[in-house]
C-alpha cells in the first residue's frame with residue numbers, strides 16, 4: 001500500500017478534491033472562530049496535555065482505580081489485549097444474553113478492532129446509528145474521518161444510497177428530507193435492538209463513570225431502550241478526576257467541529273435499572289506505544305479530528321487514501337507504530353508544515369513524531385532502497401565542498417543546453433506540472449568571489 | 462559586527478541573486494559579512510527523509526565551518542529551523558555546537574530580533590503577497606500561526622509593511638502550506654502540485670504582483686506553476702525586496718540610518 005498512489009487517484013477528480021478540501025477547511029475555520037473566542041485557549045491546551053501526560057505516566061494505577069470504582073457501580077469490567085480478544089469478549093456477552101440485533105453509536109475503537117464484520121459473521125444484525133456511520137455502513141466502506149465519517153460524500157451520493165436502501169425518492173437531494181428518512185429508519189432499529197454498543201470519550205478513574213459525546217443523541221437512545229450496554233474503550237481514554245472533564249469537553253467539541261460543546265455529553269455511572277453494563281478495556285498496541293518514549297505523547301489523543309481538518313494533505317487526498325481506521329496526521333503515527341512495514345508511506349504523506357501540531361488540543365507534537373517515524377523507517381531499512389541510495393549519494397557529495405561545486409557547475413552548464421523533451425519526461429516528476437528552476441551561469445559563491453575581487457581592485461592603492 | 466553568512470546549497474547554485482541581496486541588506490545595516498566558502502548543505506533533505514546517518518556528517522560540517530562566528534545569518538527559515546530545532550540529534554551534548562545552533566538566525570529574525578530593525582527604508586511600489594513558509598512560521602515562530610491563539614505578530618510582514626509604497630495582499634488562507642516539503646514535492650507529486658496551485662490561485666485572487674517568502678524553496682515550487690501557466694506574478698525572496706527598497710534610497714538614509722546605527726551600537 002502506498003499513500004501517494006491512492007492520493008493521485010483522489011486528486012485526479014479535481015472538482016471533487018477541491019470540494020473535499022473546502023468542506024474540511026470550513027470545519028477548520030469554524031474551529032478557529034471558536035478557539036479564538038477563548039483568550040485562555042493556549043492555557044487549556046497546555047493543561048489538557050499535562051493531565052494526559054500525567055495519566056499516561058501512571059496508567060496502570062489509574063486503570064486499576066477505574067476498574068475498582070466501576071465495579072462498585074455494578075459494572076462488569078473486561079480487559080482485552082488486542083482486537084481479536086475484544087471481539088471475542090463482546091461476542092461472548094451478546095451470546096450470553098441471546099442478542100440478535102445490536103445498535104452501535106460511533107466508536108473508532110470498534111472500527112479499529114473490526115467488530116462489525118466479526119459480529120456479522122456470527123449472524124448478528126449490527127446497525128451503526130450515527131448518521132454518517134450509517135451512510136458508510138450502507139455503502140460497505142470504512143469511515144473516511146474519525147468525527148465526520150461520510151465527509152467524502154456529497155448529498156447526491158447519499159440520496160442515491162438512500163433511494164436504494166431506504167426507498168427515498170429518486171433525485172431528492174434535500175438534506176432535511178434525507179435526514180428525516182434516516183431518522184425514521186433508525187428509530188425502528190433502536191426499538192428493535194437487544195443491545196447497545198457505544199464507545200467512550202472519557203473514562204474517569206476517580207468515579208468509575210464515563211462520558212460519551214455525540215451530536216445526535218444516538219448513544220443515549222441506543223443504550224436506554226435495550227437492557228444491555230457494552231462500552232468499548234482504548235486504555236488511553238482515562239482521565240484522573242471528574243473535575244478534569246470540563247477541560248476536555250471544552251477542547252473536544254471546539255476542536256472537532258467548532259461547537260462550544262457537543263449537543264449531548266452523556267454520563268454513565270453504572271447500568272440502567274434492571275440492565276447490565278459492560279466495559280471492555282482494550283490495549284491493542286497502546287502499551288507498546290507507551291513504551292516508546294518518542295511516540296508516547298500520541299496517546300494523548302482525544303480523537304477530535306482537528307489534525308485531519310487542518311492537514312493540507314488529508315484535505316486533498318481523502319481519508320481512504322490512508323487505508324487505516326484513523327487517517328491523517330495522528331493515524332500516520334499510530335498505524336506505522338503498529339506495523340511499520342505495511343504503513344511505511346504514511347509518515348511521508350506529509351509536507352511537515354506543522355499545522356497539526358499547532359491545532360492539536362492536547363499538544364501532540366504530531367509533525368515531529370512523523371519526522372521521528374521516518375527515521376525509524378529508514379533505520380529499519382523499510383524505506384525503498386532507491387530513496388536511501390539517493391540520500392547516501394547526496395550526502396557524499398555535500399560532504400565534499402569541491403565535489404558539490406563541481407556537480408553544481410556541471411548541472412548548471414548542461415541543463416540549459418538540453419532539449420525540452422530530455423528534461424520534461426516521465427522520469428522527472430517535478431516537471432510534470434512545474435517548470436524547473438533556472439540554471440544560472442554562475443553560482444553565488446562565484447559571484448561573491450568576483451565581487452570581493454572587484455572591491456579589492458577598486459580600493460585606492 | 463561580523464556575521465557568518467550561511468547560504469543554503471540550492472540558493473548557492475540556483476538563486477545566486479538571493480545570496481547577493483542578503484549580503485547587500487546585511488551590509489546596508491552595517492554588518493561585516495563573511496561567507497565561508499567550505500560550506501555546502503545543512504543536511505535537511507536527508508534528515509527529512511529519515512536518513513539521519515546521512516545528515517549527521519553535514520551537521521558536523523556545519524559546526525566546523527561556522528563555530529567561530531558570533532552570529533550566523535541565513536536567507537532561509539527552513540534551513541535555520543533544521544539547525545536550530547533538529548540538530549539536537551547531532552550535537553551529542555557538545556555545548557559549543559548547541560550554542561551555535563541558537564546563534565543561527567533567519568535573515569528577518571536577525572534584523573528584527575538582533576539588530577532591532579523597525580524600518581526598511583526606501584520604496585517598493587508593488588502589491589506583495591507574503592507566503593508564510595511553514596518552518597519559519599511554526600518552527601522559528603516568525604509569526605503567530607493561524608491555529609494558535611494570542612497576540613498576532615509577524616516579523617516578516619512588519620518589515621515588509623515598513624517599506625514605503627508597498628501594498629500587501631489579503632489572502633483567503635493566510636498560512637496554508639504551499640506543498641513543497643522537500644522530497645514530498647516528488648514523492649507526493651499530485652498532492653504537492655494541488656497544494657501549490659491552490660496557493661498560487663489564492664495570490665491571484667488577492668491581486669499579488671510579487672510573491673515573496675523567507676524560503677526560496679517554496680518560491681521555486683510556486684514559480685514552477687507560475688511560469689508553466691504564464692501567470693502575471695513574479696517571485697522574489699524577501700531579501701531581494703529589502704535590497705530593492707534599500708537601493709531605491711540614498712546611502713545617507715540607509716548605511717547610517719538611525720535604526721541600524723543605534724542597533725549596531727546596542728548589540729556590538
Ligand code: SF4
Pocket residue numbers: 255300301302303304305306307308330359360361362363364366
Ligand atoms: S492528534 Fe490531536 S488533533 Fe489529532 S485527533 Fe488526536 S487530539 Fe485531535
